[in-house]
Amino acid sequence: MLRGRIVKDKMAQGLMCLLTILSILFVLVMAVGLYLKSAPVLEGRSFVSLITSSEWKPMKGEFGFLPFIVGSLWVTFLAILIAFPISLLTAIYLTEYARPKVRKLVFPALDILAALPSVIYGVWGMLVIVPWISSHVAPHFMDFSSGYTVLAAGIVLGVMVLPLLVSLFIEVFSSVPIELREASLALGATRWQTAKKVVLRKTLAGMLAATVLAVSRAMGETIAVLMVCGCVIGIPKGVLEPCYPIPALIANNYGEMLSMPLYESALMFAALILFAVVLVFNLLSRIILYRIERKEA
Amino acid sequence: MKVNKSKRIEETLFKVLMWVAMAVVFGFVISVIWTVFSRGAKAMSWDMITKLPGGGFYIGKEGGFLNAIVGSLYIVGASTLIGLLISIPVVFYLNVYLKKDSRLAYVARLAFDVLFGMPSIVYGAFGFSIMIYFGLRTSLLGGIIVITLLIIPIFIRSMDEATRNFPRDILDASFSLGATRWETLKVVVRQIAPGIATATLLSIGRAIGDAASVMFTAGYTDSIPTSLSQPAATLPLAVFFQLSSPIPEVQDRAYAAALVLTVIVLLLSIGGRFITNRFSKNKL
Amino acid sequence: MAIEVQNLNVHIKDNHILKNINLTLPEKQITCIIGPSGCGKSTLLRTLNRLIDGTEGVRLDGKVLVDGQDIIGSGPEITELRRRIGLVSQRPCPLPMSIFDNVAYGCRINKMHKRHKALIYAVQKNLKAVGLWDEVRGRVRTPAARLSIGQQQRLCLARSLAVEPQYILADEATSALDPISSKTVEDLFVSLKNDYTIIMVTHTLRQALRIADNVVFMYLGEVVESGPAQQVFHHPQQELTQKYLSGAFS
Structure with a gap:
């Protein structure tokens, strides 16, 4: 027994x-x-030439990934540029100022943003952001824009990574002991001064890790970006031009990828690039975040 | 006194900025929800969720997207079940069998975090190439496999979090009664049941909303699949494909599908929050 | 220049933590607050510099007059109040920066010295005041966290002194230290009482006996007895005080 x-x-x-x-x-x-x-x-093609060439002619067997890489970088950069300050300020407010009542109000809102599927953000982008850019933003700078631009993709992506960034920041800020804050407050510092000079300073590494994590999330986002980026092959020269990030490239062409020689392989190479970038970014930032967590415990 | 003034101005300024930031967050939430609901409600009808696409559906004739609803339910239901069966033992192993500072546990958690961060398009591409390797075509089975792989890290991460705060006294109590670790599983599962429930809702939310991975693997079809080898439609793809049509009636259906998807996801999210709140209240 | 507490009541959520406190804390003396743990000593201390504000669900009633000005309520400028009332906490808590920056922190926050030279001078002066200057000279730019615990606690004291307070609150400031550091810090407090009004929560009766000019005995959120140290220690009026002093409960 x-x-x-x-x-x-x-x-x-x-x-x-x-x-x-x-x-x-x-x-x-x-x-x-x-x-x-x-x-x-x-x-027969070197890795470097693949990622630095901008010739994309699958029919002829030419695969230059530069336009897609640049497109991804543009969109990601813009998304972080938008999401970073908003989430930083929100996270500081929630950890340093907010009463539990305020938190109870804000957390569900962030929950909703985090829960909405990519395709819903795409719909929102097409219905709200794209027309807004087309009719209110672009006319100041050019004759006509459809609105399907780097800017549209950046805004949509920025909103999508907001909840992730806020929750990571909150986690990182919460690792700062209360005594440290009190030491600063007791010297006559205001809450903001304490946040700026003690909390942010103490958590620089953690904030960096959180941001890197958000970058890798933004880079891999597919459907929402695909729906608003314009999908024109070419290196965008500004935020009001269309672009074609890597995930959009893969998703848009999966249907025909078996019909051309090497095309499937090229798209898998694109997926491999994404995989590698996300892997490295995730490993780095998670290891930093683990350290912080362990110190706290 | 002058000194104080600049300090106070800075404080007020940043407090205002923080309020603005939070207002922006709320603005986004309201804008997205309002957009989806107002456009979706206009296009919504009983037919949409009870009928399959009829003849000429894609040029604006009648029908609904029941195929996508059922397809999504099939895929999500099956992958949630399989996901649970795989994740619970892993979480249990990490937390009960392995020691706190175990190297394997560290690497495993890191691996799951990396998998959690992997974009679904990569899962899709990988799944697709595996399917070609095995000579499979886009099918319900392919969708289920890829979604299962996609949600396992979500399951494990969120259950792991719930389990890690689990009082070890209860384990000791069970061990001291002579129970083996395997037999203790029942105790643990009962204790972290709310955590499992939250994790499940979270995973279902992610599974049902993911488009990039099923696009490659489950395909799309107008009928309800009757076997695992047939392709299956899904809600996010119903939104995506129908929205790319130039015909307004078809686009309307995309909005209706978006509304259905959003309502499901919101209900799951609210349910998750509810359980978490109840759970933490009981703990105190 | 004294602190006057009148009918102070502190509630945290549904708990009545401090009950009807009336006290006078005389200037340029050391007042020790003693009592068993959980009696509200620390809460009283944290009320004096309003650090208690950060506690969830706290409610303050009554008056605390610092230099004749009531500091309860939303009227007074709390950050200025806190500058005037220094705090040394139980565990030394160096900020995540260099030794120099730790001491300079409060000065910079309060924009006290316009010229950098004046700031350097102030840092030096306060490091000397706590006897740390000779020990850290030449490495003031290194992280404060590398100092020993005893040194850290003196650094925290120097940091408090640098913003030129009139009062110093100490919350069991020596309890986390080894006996030698503990003695050093204790001696420092004695030497500082010529210039500062010092209010100390202490866990050891012996320490209070050694350095207190005045003693406040608290029990279950109430002040049982207060007065000059000699009187409270040698001729306690209350039975509870007698019991506590004789070690009947701790």
């Missing part, structure tokens, strides 16, 4: 251990799989 129970326990342990290790290995499997798939396009 006892033996049976122990055997059962050991078996369960083995099974669970296996499941855990398999899930870790999954990251590797993904990397290897994407690499193998993108190997054909890397044959």
